[in-house]
Amino acid sequence: MQISLEAIVSFDEQQRIIQFDRNAEEMFGCTVAVALQKTLDFLFPFYSGNKYQNQMKLFARDGKGGERDGWLQMRAVRGNGDEFLVEVDITKFKVNGKNIFTAIFREVPGSF
Secondary structure, X not given: OXXXXXXXXXXXXXXXXXXXXXXXXXXXXXXXXXXXXXXXXXXXXXXXXXXHHHHHHHHHHHOOOOOOOOOEXXXXXXXXXXXXXXXXXXXXXXXOOEEEEEEEEEEOOOOO
């Protein structure tokens, strides 16, 4: 993961961040130590709430979580509060019977 140009973040079914690579530190302006104590709401406060959580539950169940084609654009927030756009692609896999999600992020140039 260290050679990827995109930021890679893994999280569990409760949306707790469990992996945060060096590129994610740079993109989101947040250290691994801080990120591992947070949920995805920390990076994406605009998507917190029942609707977003229900979409993630659908994705956990069937791998779809809503109709989309290709990368999904989302508004993110850096550690200093600056907003920016990212494109994200999420995959899931099972570890000991539990879903683990890995999101690959790339920043949209010139956003905000």
